[in-house]
Amino acid sequence: MAMVLQLSTFVTQYLTASAHEIKDKSPTALRFGVLSTAMINPAAIIHPSETHGDVLLYGVASREYNKARSYAKKYGFSKAYGSYEELLNDADVDAVYIPLPNGMHAEWAIKSLEKGKHVLLEKPLTANADEAKHVFKAAKKAGKVCLEAFHWRFHPAAHVVDALLSSGRYGPVLSTHSRMTTPKGSVPKNNIRWKYELAGGSLMDMSYTISSTRYFLHMPRLEAVNSAAAVPAPHDSRVDAAMNAELTFKSELAPNPVKASIYTDMDRANSYVLIPRVWELPSIQIECENATIYFYNFMMPHLYHYIAITDKKTGHTSYQKHYSFGPKWGTRGESWWSTYRYQLEAFVDKVRGREPVCWIEPEDSVMQMECIDSVYEKSGLGKRKGTSELLREKEKK
Template identity: 65%
Template sequence: MAMAIQALTFLQEYFYESGHKIRKNDNALRIGVLSTAMINPAAILRPADSHGDVIISAIASRDLKQAQKAAKSYGIPQAFGSYEELLREPGIDAVYISLPNGMHAAWAAKALDAGKHVLLEKPFTANADEAKSLVALAKSKNLVLVEAFHWQWHPASHTVKALLASGKYGNILSTYARMTTPVGTMPKANIRWKYDLAGGSLMDMTYVVSSTRYFLDAGAPKEVVWAKARPAKEDSRVDEAMEAVLKFEVGSTGRVVESKVYTDMARENVAWVVPRIWELPSIEIETEKATIYYYNFMMPHLYHYIAITDKATGHTSYTKAYQGGPLWGTRGESWWSTYRWQLEAFVDKVRGKEPVHWVTLESSIAQMETLDAVYEKSGLGKRPGHQ
């Protein structure tokens, strides 16, 4: 139900973020937006309303009228009919890029070459080769570049990570991350189905790999044991669904943990008629002493729970975290979306402060190496880039 919870986030931010518009500081970070994608209001426009150090100063589209329409709707001062025009604007400090997957690398590189910091939507690039090239460029320019895995900045995610790190439940034995969308809810014209734009369920629902690696504190897997794709009927190069089992080396001793991931952009209904609306993105983590289940890790600001089942007693306890947590402390508000927490960290990083959490460039390379490896094992081959 990924699409549904995204829509709910639009509503949540409309009522909360926009309801807390605050005066902007004189030296606020000026951000430009490349594309007029549907995700923009949730991912950057609304979160910026409640951040005094952020001004959305421009938006660009290949269609000037589209850019002007978005600018008028959200009170953005400038609209451009090309991405190049926005990147040439000297008053813009950073850009948020929400273009199709296959275009991420090319336009992030152009933004970096133009001297802009970059908040780049997931997946980072179309493949690991592009990721490595982009990372090298960012480092050479000494500019901030980060993959927008917004959920990793939420207090609930930090709470789960702290539970695992505490040692109370022993070592992690296995994990299983799942993300699905009911059949028929994602139009076939959607860019997620386009091979030339690096589409596919694993690319779009890359959160299952991100969550697995985050909680294991791991890089790329030691091995992809097996991977099975269900190709789309319209284009067999695109995975409608993907299942895989991976082995990761974790900890200082290199223990091996087996992890399963499952993505599905056309999940079959129960008895052909009932959409699986309860299947929100979730991860189950089995440890030596307990099983920890993090429900709706992708959008925990809307609703989530962390269930801890003790193996010895069978007792299950529940906890939630909408504010504070082990990293943020007293900073932030309970109504902040994952994107708002992400924006807080992004501004800190650009300002030269140490953010409470960060998705490193090395992690983004490892993420793309993992996706490449799964696609190769499945027989579909890694995704192509696009200019």
């Protein structure tokens, strides 16, 4: 359902951006460059930027100049570039958003940082944990901000669920289960998500499952991967069409190790043969000693979500929804803000030297990639490789 959610976000953000666009930008607004004309751009950076007074859509790059020029005209960028290098060489670009395929993240993030740009980098951060460490080493050396774009973690609804767990009201956490699926046939076979050479695979694309698990357990380091079963893609057995894994974490929210299961599927079989499982939005269930908390559509809660709390003793279920306010943002933010808009708010604060309301630390992103690596290794597929690493291996042969 990820692509359906993205399309829904495009529509809603187009409408809200039109209604709330800020035309009089700050004279010192952060000038953003975007590497590629990826489908996610309008939702992730373009429309959020239109409603932020301190962000300017400055430049967009494509490997085809005419494509970049057409895109710039359509979305209001000031400049277009016929290569990624040309954009990075422009001293007027302050920050870049990188939505390139997974395997290219590390290479272009490092190049961007070395050119003195702040980086908002799509998830998963890199192809593997080793690359993640190199990215943050480059960020530290350059003195620039680099953020993994797990946008959902910036939304008030996520903070409410975290606050419920942290309160201790429901007792220690016993187990979690996170799920993310896409109906069969909705991801075209030529899509980058299926390409091994670009670090594709269901777990990579749907790493939200691990992100949500780790976030609600307070970002612990993985203790063990108890099992991991991959369903290989029909056209390339190196790529996982689906992944089932059982993990163990030690969390400050529980005295005993927490069992966590994840399920990702880019080719989810239809229900009763004919009906796509369109209701299976990304969700996480957190079982505590006294209650079970179910967060439906944690990935894009701005579109629709609910938090269901079922009391184990009485069986009663109560429901909550939160689109603004919350324990972290307070009165800051608007009910029409998307997860991406909240994320952009925090990113700009960090770049400007202000303490962001919430943040994803480098160590957290590295541990996220270590967890992904471990699941892939346990499954027998082996951890993903970046395009630069694959090229070096090819040259050695």
